[in-house]
Amino acid sequence: MNFDITILGSGSAVPTPKRNPSSQFINCHNRKILMDCGEGTQFQIRKFKIKLQSIQIILISHLHGDHYFGLAGLLSTMNLLGRDGQLTIYGPEGLENILRSQLKIGDSKFAFDITFKTLFGKEREIIFEDKKMEIHTFPLKHKIATNGFLIKEKEPLRKLKKEAIEKDDIAIEYRHRLQKGEKIMDASGKILDLDRYTYPPKKARSYAYCSDTMPNESNLDLLNEVDLMYHEATFVNQHKARAKSTMHSTAEQAANFAKKAKAKKLILGHFSNRYLDTNTHQKEASAVFENVLIGEDGLNIKL
Amino acid sequence: MNFDITILGSGSAVPTPKRNPSSQFINCHNRKILMDCGEGTQFQIRKFKIKLQSIQIILISHLHGDHYFGLAGLLSTMNLLGRDGQLTIYGPEGLENILRSQLKIGDSKFAFDITFKTLFGKEREIIFEDKKMEIHTFPLKHKIATNGFLIKEKEPLRKLKKEAIEKDDIAIEYRHRLQKGEKIMDASGKILDLDRYTYPPKKARSYAYCSDTMPNESNLDLLNEVDLMYHEATFVNQHKARAKSTMHSTAEQAANFAKKAKAKKLILGHFSNRYLDTNTHQKEASAVFENVLIGEDGLNIKL
Numbered sequence: 001m002n003f004d005i006t007i008l009g010s011g012s013a014v015p016t017p018k019r020n021p022s023s024q025f026i027n028c029h030n031r032k033i034l035m036d037c038g039e040g041t042q043f044q045i046r047k048f049k050i051k052l053q054s055i056q057i058i059l060i061s062h063l064h065g066d067h068y069f070g071l072a073g074l075l076s077t078m079n080l081l082g083r084d085g086q087l088t089i090y091g092p093e094g095l096e097n098i099l100r101s102q103l104k105i106g107d108s109k110f111a112f113d114i115t116f117k118t119l120f121g122k123e124r125e126i127i128f129e130d131k132k133m134e135i136h137t138f139p140l141k142h143k144i145a146t147n148g149f150l151i152k153e154k155e156p157l158r159k160l161k162k163e164a165i166e167k168d169d170i171a172i173e174y175r176h177r178l179q180k181g182e183k184i185m186d187a188s189g190k191i192l193d194l195d196r197y198t199y200p201p202k203k204a205r206s207y208a209y210c211s212d213t214m215p216n217e218s219n220l221d222l223l224n225e226v227d228l229m230y231h232e233a234t235f236v237n238q239h240k241a242r243a244k245s246t247m248h249s250t251a252e253q254a255a256n257f258a259k260k261a262k263a264k265k266l267i268l269g270h271f272s273n274r275y276l277d278t279n280t281h282q283k284e285a286s287a288v289f290e291n292v293l294i295g296e297d298g299l300n301i302k303l
Numbered sequence: 304m305n306f307d308i309t310i311l312g313s314g315s316a317v318p319t320p321k322r323n324p325s326s327q328f329i330n331c332h333n334r335k336i337l338m339d340c341g342e343g344t345q346f347q348i349r350k351f352k353i354k355l356q357s358i359q360i361i362l363i364s365h366l367h368g369d370h371y372f373g374l375a376g377l378l379s380t381m382n383l384l385g386r387d388g389q390l391t392i393y394g395p396e397g398l399e400n401i402l403r404s405q406l407k408i409g410d411s412k413f414a415f416d417i418t419f420k421t422l423f424g425k426e427r428e429i430i431f432e433d434k435k436m437e438i439h440t441f442p443l444k445h446k447i448a449t450n451g452f453l454i455k456e457k458e459p460l461r462k463l464k465k466e467a468i469e470k471d472d473i474a475i476e477y478r479h480r481l482q483k484g485e486k487i488m489d490a491s492g493k494i495l496d497l498d499r500y501t502y503p504p505k506k507a508r509s510y511a512y513c514s515d516t517m518p519n520e521s522n523l524d525l526l527n528e529v530d531l532m533y534h535e536a537t538f539v540n541q542h543k544a545r546a547k548s549t550m551h552s553t554a555e556q557a558a559n560f561a562k563k564a565k566a567k568k569l570i571l572g573h574f575s576n577r578y579l580d581t582n583t584h585q586k587e588a589s590a591v592f593e594n595v596l597i598g599e600d601g602l603n604i605k606l
Contacts, residue, residue, distance in 0.1 A: 063408045073341075
């Protein structure tokens, strides 16, 4: 099943011709999630041919403008294009109030239902869960309350070994239970051998979004062995002091963090507009962690 | 001296690949004015190579999102790029509060000074005036309080007739006063003949911005003989009923209004995203008014 991430904005607060402010679109088992929503996100959604109305969940990491100034316009367009499907927005305290004020002064009403859920950025929490996936939030270390997000699929089903199943004529009703790894006693009182009839399940895939933050090692246990980690890398080593004072990270710090978390792959983003290219980010991160990707607007990564 | 308009956004509430939401940049005698500021206006400013920090005045017509959702991001970018020059924003009640709330929840402060001036959309007013130009506001007829704007240059100076000036050896100190049309008595007690020494001044140029509105004939006297009128034309005749119920205009209504105002030229904009092109707008407007321009993002018009 699908689990992929599309980068909609890989820039930081000052947008550039190539990099919009932060936003990502995630499709996890056809659950469609928008992660942050900087100005112009609705233009990027159109440009990269994502179905606007397919978005069911919006996660806002924090209330610096480059992470949410596109939200009001996005919601307005959803409404004008006839949305009726419910939408849930998870975001910091104050977001709902701003959006409702904007609706009120425009004397506007939406024809679809929005549920706001407030995140306080202070503790870990499972904020969404269904049979296919779950979303965790975890606190980051930034100037204002900021949430990271971990999207994990539920453990996939075991794959059936067809030959053995057919040979032993295993009843249809047992097959799905075998896939789920259940212990089954058949009509004759025999326990079915799971390894005879199924392959072990694939490992559940996971994606971590570490939005604006200094490296926050208290999250290492939660993010251990994550398949893909996005970590902001606003700066390079030359501006390490600036990274510290603004509570952002350098590319090397992001890579060190990914290494300690034993992440399989790291994608960097939120690059300051002061850099003409990301060669130094790539070089400094690759020196400590081998599997580094540079985020680019429009880049799609399949897990 | 310069008096020109650049269309930054010619679309309406739902942006399209070719049309951003409403915004225009006006240079009148090097006074730099931004008229409305839909989402993505800062991207358009960059795209069309306008100097962001040159903007001194921002006029917001009303508080539907497609006219102001780009303002918070624009101000933030001005600040991050080191602005220290003062900025004045004229806009409806509620705008300042929204922007200040956004700053507050982001724990952000701007290093430059913003003066907010509230417009109520209920009566005409001269909101800005200096020696080169003046800005009038006038009420429009829309679903919420909406302001139109009229930018008029002050009457230009008379041009000197060099030959006569030199022939009669008119003193240097009289020349600028002659340009201003003053009645001057020279040292010998003779009144200087204005027509002998100067040509009549060019007519003062003017630009009217009729943002979201039904045609509002109570403004015809103020806008009489305006050089360029922008008038919204969200719809074509086929959707006249929709224009009425949403308090917008059709292209034909806009053209009729321009005709009654004896405007020299009309530029249309705020086209609904339902239309694939503007051929019908052009056709229906041109049937009643000859000098019709279709607004396009990036179009620059010199007065």
